[in-house]
């Protein structure tokens with residue numbers, strides 16, 4: 231494929247973010263010469279964004295890491311061959327394993343690790359062979375309640391929830407897919423979201439959006455509940471209360487499939503519309519209208535994004551969101567067709583019944599920080615997967631004693647900017663005996679690493695749409711073949727684990743089958759093991775030029791099997807206390823107070839992907855900082871002008887930020903993106919206009935760790951805004 235003399239057009243998909251937009255790349259002499267959307271694609275309709283169109287610049291960027299780097303004792307770096315770096319790293323890992331045991335070796339697999347379709351099965355295989363449970367990913371600082379804890383506590387519906395294309399209504403809580411290109415089925419599809427939104431509105435789908443900001447999605451909603459940050463649990467309890475009180479729920483579905491409805495009803499009696507209106511700073515009639523609109527359906531799901539999951543009580547918020555779906559019966563029933571049962575997994579019967587709660591998903595290996603926090607099982611395209619909670623990884627590195635993490639392999643992630651509690655993350659990363667990063671640029675974390683391994687970029691590798699397989703609304707799949715061969719001494723993320731496994735004498739297994747540990751297996755062979763028995767054979771997907779909707783047999787939901795049928799538990803252990811705390815906290819700690827008159831919330835920015843992108847020219851033209859977006863009236867009241875530098879201070883820390891008036895923000899709220907800024911060593915604060923500021927410096931991860939996941943509160947953080955200097 232590579233090394234063509236004549237210009238050739240090769241179809242592929244973008245992996246800058248998770249949206250898998252199909253593209254056509256022009257290639258000549260193994261060089262990318264052009265890039266355009268693949269307008270033939272039947273699902274995306276030629277959709278791409280500015281980030282994806284920057285891939286050629288990213289590929290040939292002068293700052294790209296083209297070999298491996300070793301840090302010397304004096305802090306300087308020496309370029310060495312990747313194979314030598316791997317030899318040295320493996321030797322050090324063997325020493326660490328010998329001295330401290332396998333748990334002391336950890337890996338953190340960040341957001342971009344998921345874009346390489348083979349990373350996780352091989353990384354997990356490496357941990358299994360090494361007998362180290364210290365496997366961390368960005369999922370447990372993202373939405374672990376949505377993709378694991380919620381299902382473990384309540385159970386879930388084997389037939390799936392209503393997806394967007396079958397919905398009459400969508401309740402979207404803190405999820406801005408028009409910018410993030412990210413939602414689970416039921417929300418606006420991640421793939422060409424503006425087209426999906428247009429299509430939905432045209433057929434009369436109603437949108438209710440809950441967001442303290444009039445986000446891109448909120449602005450297109452039928453009802454926008456501009457909620458006070460952090461009050462989602464209170465609002466959702468209120469919506470459940472209204473629906474049950476007005477008898478708008480699906481009584482027949484509830485009688486057959488859910489248990490403990492009365493207990494739930496009793497314990498949310500306090501959440502009356504007037505109480506909820508006061509707590510959430512919303513109008514009572516809007517709350518009533520939203521509850522009635524959702525309940526009227528008749529089809530459509532409630533879904534959440536990162537907004538509420540970063541806020542207080544994510545487990546409760548998730549439980550109440552699923553409760554809305556359960557009491558309104560927003561699940562596919564016997565005789566209905568499932569829009570996309572997945573292309574890459576084996577066929578399995580889909581029954582109209584609940585899978586009961588899975589308590590063992592929450593009772594794996596315990597963290598050393600607290601018995602309440604430990605391994606969490608998350609549902610991935612490769613099935614349920616156990617991981618340790620990233621929110622407290624820094625503590626596992628710093629806390630002395632057996633099991634202390636001494637070596638960390640960081641894959642496509644930037645923990646120094648992303649982990650809650652930046653001061654602690656900084657201390658922890660520096661405390662390691664070995665930090666290895668695989669990245670394409672010197673990220674803030676790579677700057678601290680003992681070894682940096684240069685990574686291939688997506689156009690230099692094969693990939694398959696495994697991550698997104700069940701998020702498409704049709705049986706769609708895309709095998710992307712290598713577009714250009716990498717010219718540097720760079721490797722893929724999964725190959726890093728394989729190479730280290732080989733050097734440590736480990737035997738890795740994927741999909742229950744051993745990998746050849748003598749010669750690096752082909753990516754295709756790994757993907758084949760991952761997708762063994764899939765509904766569409768890998769070869770068939772490989773042979774298609776570009777992404778394709780496959781003509782697979784329809785999956786019709788079967789009637790329930792009385793022998794295996796479970797019930798959804800609406801009142802699991804701990805819920806009563808969570809509801810009481812949410813009500814109490816609404817009165818006190820999560821409200822802005824004293825000198826901290828603002829609430830800081832999280833957001834995504836259109837032209838960057840977490841910390842990836844600001845170095846690219848077109849994206850940099852759109853801004854090189856993460857502004858503090860604040861309502862213009864709030865800025866006026868503080869005599870702050872657009873573009874001035876302000877201090878954002880919490881009880882835990884202070885950062886500078888560039889103020890930006892924005893009428894879409896609720897009064898009393900500061901909206902700022904994460905994963906920007908320097909290390910917290912005081913050296914980079916004067917560069918806030920060039921590199922932004924890090925909101926995780928305003929947080930202590932152990933202030934109020936969520937049960938099971940240890941998720942820290944990273945949204946609805948009480949802060950002070952103060953004028954610093956003139957622009």
Ligand SMILES: Nc1nc2c(c(=O)[nH]1)N[C@H]1C(S)=C(S)[C@@H](COP(=O)(O)OP(=O)(O)OC[C@H]3O[C@@H](n4cnc5c(=O)[nH]c(N)nc54)[C@H](O)[C@@H]3O)O[C@H]1N2
Nearest residue numbers: 404405406410445459460535536537831833834838839840
């Ligand atoms: N362009 C771009 N795309 C991205 C990313 C990026 O950095 N840039 N990041 C990627 C990642 S890692 C992820 S996980 C996904 C996330 O995808 P989303 O979950 O859609 O993330 P956001 O776009 O930040 O949308 C979250 C919304 O929640 C709102 N919010 C904040 N606090 C609260 C609250 O307390 N309650 C409620 N109800 N809402 C609140 C915010 O105002 C915001 O509009 O996006 C991915 N896509």
Ligand SMILES: Nc1nc2c(c(=O)[nH]1)N[C@H]1C(S)=C(S)[C@@H](COP(=O)(O)OP(=O)(O)OC[C@H]3O[C@@H](n4cnc5c(=O)[nH]c(N)nc54)[C@H](O)[C@@H]3O)O[C@H]1N2
Nearest residue numbers: 340341372642643644648668669673685832840841904944
């Ligand atoms: N305060 C606050 N904190 C948050 C959040 C929030 O909303 N608020 N959101 C959380 C969420 S949802 C997430 S997912 C995390 C994100 O946390 P991380 O995943 O740790 O952070 P990223 O910035 O996405 O790190 C991606 C890294 O991969 C590198 N990279 C880019 N392309 C490639 C590639 O092809 N190969 C390799 N090997 N590397 C590559 C980039 O240079 C960058 O260093 O942050 C979390 N932290």
Ligand code: SF4
Nearest residue numbers: 244246247251279282
């Ligand atoms: S939305 Fe943009 S960054 Fe994401 S896959 Fe599509 S083109 Fe790439």
Ligand SMILES: [Mo]
Nearest residue numbers: 341368371372
């Ligand atoms: Mo994320």
